[in-house]
Amino acid sequence: MGRGIVVxxxxxxxxxxxxxxxxxxxxxxxxxxxxxxEAPPPDALGRLDAYDLAVFVSPTAVQKVMARVAxxxxxxxxxxxxxGSRRELERRGVPGVLxxxxxxxSEALLALPELQRVQGKRVVIFRGGAxxxxxxxxxxxxxxxVEYAECYRRTRPDADPAPLLARxxxxxxxxxxxxxxxxxxxxxxxxxxxGASHLAATPLFAPxxxxxxxxxxxxxxxxxxxxxxxxxxxxxxxxxxxxxx
Numbered sequence: 645m646g647r648g649i650v651v652x653x654x655x656x657x658x659x660x661x662x663x664x665x666x667x668x669x670x671x672x673x674x675x676x677x678x679x680x681x682e683a684p685p686p687d688a689l690g691r692l693d694a695y696d697l698a699v700f701v702s703p704t705a706v707q708k709v710m711a712r713v714a715x716x717x718x719x720x721x722x723x724x725x726x727x728g729s730r731r732e733l734e735r736r737g738v739p740g741v742l743x744x745x746x747x748x749x750s751e752a753l754l755a756l757p758e759l760q761r762v763q764g765k766r767v768v769i770f771r772g773g774a775x776x777x778x779x780x781x782x783x784x785x786x787x788x789x790v791e792y793a794e795c796y797r798r799t800r801p802d803a804d805p806a807p808l809l810a811r812x813x814x815x816x817x818x819x820x821x822x823x824x825x826x827x828x829x830x831x832x833x834x835x836x837x838x839g840a841s842h843l844a845a846t847p848l849f850a851p852x853x854x855x856x857x858x859x860x861x862x863x864x865x866x867x868x869x870x871x872x873x874x875x876x877x878x879x880x881x882x883x884x885x886x887x888x889x
Contacts, residue, residue, distance in 0.1 A: 826862030
């Protein structure tokens, strides 16, 4: 591929994608636009037996929760938004995780048959700070009793964009990958006016149509929906640059 690809995922989650880009012949440029910060243990961890369903919105949510759980309750059904969170749960011995086979967002999880029948069930959603309200709202409308549990916090890092802008200026940045609308917004803020024109002229790879639409509305030029999985992102990057070789 021989191209410089910006990876904006949180530093803790960027390694696998960066390695896959390098393996495919690209140069991964790490520029995290979201920082993961610790949060006090949520009260929900002390009463997991009280819930019927625990939903994890990200691999980070799984890591933070399972680091504090000695044994997962047998009766507690776990659900994950996306394959990455499901794999994290399975690695930690949580059986029978509900997760969509395709897609990695609230809509895909809500489409599962098991989440249609939640009348009267107690649901806890483990997440990092405030997020999209769709999942909790939809489950509540279906009759579930929903509780949110913040197990980490997402913040905008205090990053210096000068080295990245210098690489852009040299023509060494060929694409940008983002994982969320929040990460894209933080990227815009960190780049400032000096980087906005570079970003508008650089293909941006997004995980979902929703994130892609947000990026287009806020200044991105060419936006490609690549999927959320590392393999899908790299496959789309390779195909994109092969078509333009």
